[in-house]
C-alpha cells in the first residue's frame with residue numbers, strides 16, 4: 001500500500017483562506033486533521049470558517065501586501081501553530097479585462113503588489129523556519145494564465161508567469177534542505193475570482209461560467225492536498241489543470 005504523509009503531522013498556513021481555493025484548502029486540511037492557519041483580510045469570514053472547521057485552527061487577519069505585519073504575525077504564532085510545514089501562498093486576484101492600452105494602472109499595481117510582492121513576502125517570512133526545521137512545502141497558486149496569453153490577461157498573466165518562474169528558482173535554491181516547492185496552476189475555476197475581476201458585477205462574472213462545467217475550489221484544494229501529502233522524497237514542481245471544457249486558443253491573425 002502506497003504510504004502518503006499523515007496530514008495530522010502538518011501545520012498549514014493558507015493565505016487567501018476567506019474564499020474560493022484557499023477556503024476549500026482550509027476545509028480539506030482541517031478535515032484531515034491538520035493544524036491550519038487561516039489568513040485573509042476579511043476577519044468575519046475567517047471567524048466563520050474557523051467556527052465551521054473545528055478546533056485546530058488559528059486566524060490571522062492579514063493583508064499580504066504588508067511585509068512587516070506578515071513577519072510579525074508569524075513571529076507571534078501560538079506554539080501549537082509555530083512549526084509551519086506547509087505554506088500555501090494563494091492570496092491573489094485579477095482586476096479588469098481591458099486591453100493594455102485601456103487598463104487602469106491602479107489595477108496593475110494592485111495585482112503586482114498582491115500576486116507578486118505579497119506572495120514573496122509570505123514565502124520570505126515563512127521559509128527560514130522551514131529550512132531550519134529541515135521540513136516544509138511551499139505551494140504557490142500560479143495559473144494557466146502564467147503559460148498562455150489571452151486578450152485582457154496582460155498584467156494578471158504576467159504576475160502568474162512570475163509566480164511560475166519564482167517557484168522553479170525557489171526549488172533550485174532549497175533543493176536538499178527538506179523543503180519542497182510546488183506551483184499549482186489552475187485554469188477555469190469558479191470562485192469569487194471573476195466577481196473580483198469585474199469589481200462586483202455578478203452578472204458579468206456569472207457569464208464566465210455559463211454553459212461550462214468549471215473546476216471548483218475543492219478540485220484545486222485536492223491537488224494541493226495531494227502534492228503536500230506525497231512522501232517526502234517526491235516533489236511535484238508544477239501541477240496544471242484545466243476544466244474539461246477548456247483548452248488553448250489558436251493564434252490570432254488580424255487580416256486587413
Ligand code: NDP
Pocket residue numbers: 015016017018019020021022039040041042045062063064065090091092093094114118141142143144185186187188189190191192193194196217
Ligand atoms: P477568490 O476571489 O475566491 O479568493 C481570493 C482570496 O485572496 C481571498 O481569500 C482574498 O481574501 C485573498 N486576497 C486577495 N487580496 C489579498 C490581500 N491583499 N491580502 C490577503 N488576502 C488577499 O479567488 P480564488 O480562490 O480563485 O483565487 C485564489 C488564487 O487562485 C489567486 O491567486 C488566483 O489568482 C488563483 N487562480 C484562480 C483561478 C480561478 O479561475 N479562480 C485560476 C487560476 C489561479 P480577502 O479579500 O479576505 O483578503
Ligand code: 8X3
Pocket residue numbers: 142143144145153186187188189
Ligand atoms: C485564472 C484563470 O484563465 O481566468 O488564473 O486567467 S484565467
